């Protein structure tokens with residue numbers, strides 16, 4: 001945890017309270033990254049978005065992030081201790097854009113540490129296992145905890161059902177009904193995914209309030225594992 005960048009403050013960066021963090025590229029070294037970044041003209045700015053990924057123990061949060069950022073899958077379970085961190089960089093219309101993906105521990109004993117990193121999120125991804133109805137029930141509590149540290153009117157919510165490859169079509173369609181109900185209640189977009197196969201499928205026709213400023217973030221997250229230019233893992237940062 002001590003190697004991670006500090007939690008971002010709530011609200012906006014230097015452009016006011018929009019929740020977006022606009023930082024000159026050269027300000028990144030204060031987090032211990034990009035130490036050798038060349039000098040950038042003032043217009044060269046990173047748009048930084050923080051995404052937190054929450055959910056029960058072993059539902060597949062780390063695998064989801066690894067599929068998204070590195071296009072890899074590890075079948076061996078290694079519990080996340082506290083929080084972990086990945087950064088994804090890409091360009092939208094020539095603007096350098098960075099996603100901070102915060103992988104939080106599902107284990108109860110680490111919840112206290114992990115929740116200190118919830119603040120300042122632009123998106124909350126709540127993950128459950130489509131084969132475990134209990135993990136779907138717990139998503140409401142995960143969301144409530146994450147929203148204590150964030151402005152509910154200013155975050156994009158995703159409910160993600162993981163491990164779809166392990167369920168039969170009949171089992172899945174039963175679960176999907178419940179998941180869509182929960183997603184509707186939360187005003188979240190629902191996705192079912194398999195980090196093993198890389199499959200992702202959007203469920204239902206959710207009516208989400210239009211937030212044009214957030215289109216790029218939503219667009220970058222939705223096609224799980226696509227549209228990236230490069231990924232930087234926390235382990236690379238530590239070199």
Ligand SMILES: Nc1nc2c(ncn2[C@@H]2O[C@H](COP(=O)(O)OP(=O)(O)OP(=O)(O)O)[C@@H](O)[C@H]2O)c(=O)[nH]1
Nearest residue numbers: 058059060061062063075077080106163194195196
């Ligand atoms: N078949 C299959 N297994 C998966 C999938 N996603 C995760 N797993 C497996 O589920 C186990 C837990 O995955 P993790 O991603 O570590 O779970 P987590 O939610 O990050 O767990 P914590 O860090 O303890 O909160 C691992 O053994 C993974 O290989 C999936 O889509 N399909």
